[in-house]
Amino acid sequence: xxxxxxxxxxxxxxxxxxxxxxxxxxxxxxxxLKNSNVNYRVFLVRNNNNEAMELSDAAKLAAFFNxxxxxxxVTKNSMAIPCGRFEHSFRIDDDDVSxxxxxxxxxxxxxxxxxxxxxxCQASHLxxxxxxxxxxHAINTATMPSELLRVIEENHENIRRYQKRVGTQLxxxxxxxxxxxxxxxxxxxxxxISKLETLMDSExxxxxxxxxxxxxxxxxAEKCFFNKTWNGSSANGYQYELVDISExxxxxxxxxxxxxxxxxxxxxxxxxxxxxxxxxFRSYYYSRVDRITTTFKLADLKELFQKHHKEAVLxxxxxxxxxxxxxxx
Numbered sequence: 001x002x003x004x005x006x007x008x009x010x011x012x013x014x015x016x017x018x019x020x021x022x023x024x025x026x027x028x029x030x031x032x033l034k035n036s037n038v039n040y041r042v043f044l045v046r047n048n049n050n051e052a053m054e055l056s057d058a059a060k061l062a063a064f065f066n067x068x069x070x071x072x073x074v075t076k077n078s079m080a081i082p083c084g085r086f087e088h089s090f091r092i093d094d095d096d097v098s099x100x101x102x103x104x105x106x107x108x109x110x111x112x113x114x115x116x117x118x119x120x121c122q123a124s125h126l127x128x129x130x131x132x133x134x135x136x137h138a139i140n141t142a143t144m145p146s147e148l149l150r151v152i153e154e155n156h157e158n159i160r161r162y163q164k165r166v167g168t169q170l171x172x173x174x175x176x177x178x179x180x181x182x183x184x185x186x187x188x189x190x191x192x193i194s195k196l197e198t199l200m201d202s203e204x205x206x207x208x209x210x211x212x213x214x215x216x217x218x219x220x221a222e223k224c225f226f227n228k229t230w231n232g233s234s235a236n237g238y239q240y241e242l243v244d245i246s247e248x249x250x251x252x253x254x255x256x257x258x259x260x261x262x263x264x265x266x267x268x269x270x271x272x273x274x275x276x277x278x279x280x281f282r283s284y285y286y287s288r289v290d291r292i293t294t295t296f297k298l299a300d301l302k303e304l305f306q307k308h309h310k311e312a313v314l315x316x317x318x319x320x321x322x323x324x325x326x327x328x329x
Contacts, residue, residue: 006092007042007101008033025218026063026159026249027056034108041084041106041246043067047091047098059162061100062155063249068102070251073148080135081214083245107243109225129224130280132242133260134287137213141253149253156217156252211295217250219259221267256296257304260284265309278302 084104226240
């Protein structure tokens with residue numbers, strides 16, 4: 001029996017459609033089950049009880065439990081975060097293999113490959129990304145259970161160690177590729193490797209924390225889902241409301257500019273990324289100060305944004321390296 005069928009049986013779904021399974025950067029398998037009544041997103045990993053497991057297996061479990069605990073607490077405490085709500089957690093067995101599973105209920109939306117200025121911030125609409133981040137960051141982490149804070153930080157540290165090791169290994173793949181046919185895409189291909197090696201070596205130099213807030217950890221346009229709604233006052237009559245952010249495996253507690261920086265650098269239109277990024281941070285900042293007293297200034301966000309360029313490049317590079325690796329397999 002297919003894994004999706006085993007999961008559907010646990011969820012008492014007799015009729016449904018399913019999406020093709022994908023694997024996240026950390027190795028967690030994800031697919032969706034839908035019918036006319038509900039949309040479920042399913043996360044599963046192979047159950048590994050071996051205490052001497054490989055770092056890659058430990059990272060998978062850390063990512064799985066990080067996301068699971070996060071969704072459980074968001075749901076239990078009705079947090080104002082645009083993500084799915086926790087529904088079920090169980091184990092399934094397929095022949096001699098055991099899998100850990102958790103399921104969330106999510107609101108259907110469409111993805112945008114690039115986000116323009118209107119979608120990233122709009123002063124009169126709190127459902128756009130900058131304002132959503134401000135609402136999320138207004139949540140007081142000091143009121144969260146100490147056990148949750150500890151587990152998320154420990155899991156995230158395991159994930160960081162794995163990603164750093166993978167990045168080092170996959171750098172060799174890019175080095176070989178740039179010696180061959182890919183070299184024609186770069187004027188000085190050897191400099192690409194040199195710069196990435198420098199970034200890898202300095203990757204642990206993190207930006208100072210201005211405040212301790214919930215961070216997605218790898219926010220890109222592909223993880224943002226929007227609903228298209230009618231708005232007669234907009235240019236084309238429609239606007240896109242942010243209803244869901246997916247893949248919370250890298251959730252941790254970091255600085256206020258981390259998520260928006262990664263989103264702008266990885267997914268904003270070039271003009272927005274180069275000329276309008278402070279407009280986006282300004283929208284975030286003033287939306288946040290309307291809700292909670294801040295300990296940082298608007299100018300601090302510009303400095304943090306510049307510091308986060310390195311991390312965004314590294315995360316994007318790991319994805320590119322994996323594509324190269326798969327294309328050569």
